[in-house]
Amino acid sequence: MKPLWERVMRLQPGTAAIPAIWRWAEVQPYLMQAAELITAQEAERRVLMLENPALQGTTFATTTLYAGLQVILPGEIARTHRHAPNALRLVLEGEGAYTAVEGERVMMRPGDFVTTPGWTWHDHGNTGSGPVVWLDGLDTAFANLFGAHFREEYPQESQSLSRLPGDAGARFGANLLPVEYRAEGLASPLLSYPYERTRDALARVARTADPHPAHGYKLRYANPTTGGHPFPTMTVCMQWLPKGFAGGQYRSTDGAVFCVVEGDGIVEIEDRSFEFKVHDIFIVPSWATYRLRAATEAILFSYSDRAAQEALGFWRQHPD
Numbered sequence: 001m002k003p004l005w006e007r008v009m010r011l012q013p014g015t016a017a018i019p020a021i022w023r024w025a026e027v028q029p030y031l032m033q034a035a036e037l038i039t040a041q042e043a044e045r046r047v048l049m050l051e052n053p054a055l056q057g058t059t060f061a062t063t064t065l066y067a068g069l070q071v072i073l074p075g076e077i078a079r080t081h082r083h084a085p086n087a088l089r090l091v092l093e094g095e096g097a098y099t100a101v102e103g104e105r106v107m108m109r110p111g112d113f114v115t116t117p118g119w120t121w122h123d124h125g126n127t128g129s130g131p132v133v134w135l136d137g138l139d140t141a142f143a144n145l146f147g148a149h150f151r152e153e154y155p156q157e158s159q160s161l162s163r164l165p166g167d168a169g170a171r172f173g174a175n176l177l178p179v180e181y182r183a184e185g186l187a188s189p190l191l192s193y194p195y196e197r198t199r200d201a202l203a204r205v206a207r208t209a210d211p212h213p214a215h216g217y218k219l220r221y222a223n224p225t226t227g228g229h230p231f232p233t234m235t236v237c238m239q240w241l242p243k244g245f246a247g248g249q250y251r252s253t254d255g256a257v258f259c260v261v262e263g264d265g266i267v268e269i270e271d272r273s274f275e276f277k278v279h280d281i282f283i284v285p286s287w288a289t290y291r292l293r294a295a296t297e298a299i300l301f302s303y304s305d306r307a308a309q310e311a312l313g314f315w316r317q318h319p320d
């Protein structure tokens with residue numbers, strides 16, 4: 001037994017995670033070094049994890065989310081497996097890589113957001129001529145918390161393909177759904193959200209409306225079969241900051257991982273200030289007050305645990 005009265009007053013919003021940034025200029029040489037030191041076959045996934053400095057030993061970027069940078073060289077295959085956690089990819093650099101999910105190969109281009117729903121077989125390969133790097137985001141901590149982290153290896157390196165390229169896009173990515181469609185899982189069955197379309201949507205929105213005082217122009221990715229988030233746990237967004245944008249202060253209970261897709265600027269998080277450039281990745285912890293400023297036009301990708309918090313009734317923001 002312990003005295004509750006000595007504990008209860010300390011409960012408050014926020015987590016142990018702290019603001020942090022990984023700068024592409026510093027990270028990229030380590031990724032290339034990793035590519036020389038270990039093969040994708042040896043590593044299974046050649047990834048450098050972005051662990052929050054205040055969460056050492058957890059592997060997590062926030063208390064609920066994982067972030068890692070994966071590099072795959074021409075001709076390499078990251079073998080097929082599946083696991084309970086949901087995964088997302090944001091391609092940073094390089095052409096010619098693919099992710100195969102449940103019998104379909106999806107090509108990955110810079111800025112594309114690619115989904116790997118929990119417990120789907122997936123493997124990656126690089127059919128191009130240079131290294132390809134992407135950001136992996138997973139909701140691993142949820143599966144761990146609940147004691148539900150299953151994982152399994154596929155008998156072969158690459159899974160057999162049962163669908164033509166573009167199949168998921170045709171079924172779910174054209175504002176149409178197969179008649180009588182019944183969802184098989186909680187995550188979006190649309191495997192790829194190509195950057196070209198996302199960027200075009202943001203550019204058009206930015207021409208027709210006033211920016212949000214804190215977010216600029218921010219769109220969230222939707223599960224086309226429900227209108228909800230692409231994962232039961234993770235909200236995923238892309239936002240456009242006009243050149244010279246000076247955002248107001250904002251905070252919310254979802255801890256977020258941001259990745260700079262284009263442009264540069266400054267993010268102030270509590271008492272820290274970070275300059276950001278293309279491909280830099282930074283963490284805004286739960287309930288940390290932050291504001292964004294853009295030196296040039298800037299485009300930021302982000303994912304957070306907002307979807308899970310909304311589903312459970314915990315999510316809050318300030319100002320509303």
Ligand SMILES: [Fe+2]
Pocket residue numbers: 081082083087122
């Ligand atoms: Fe995986």
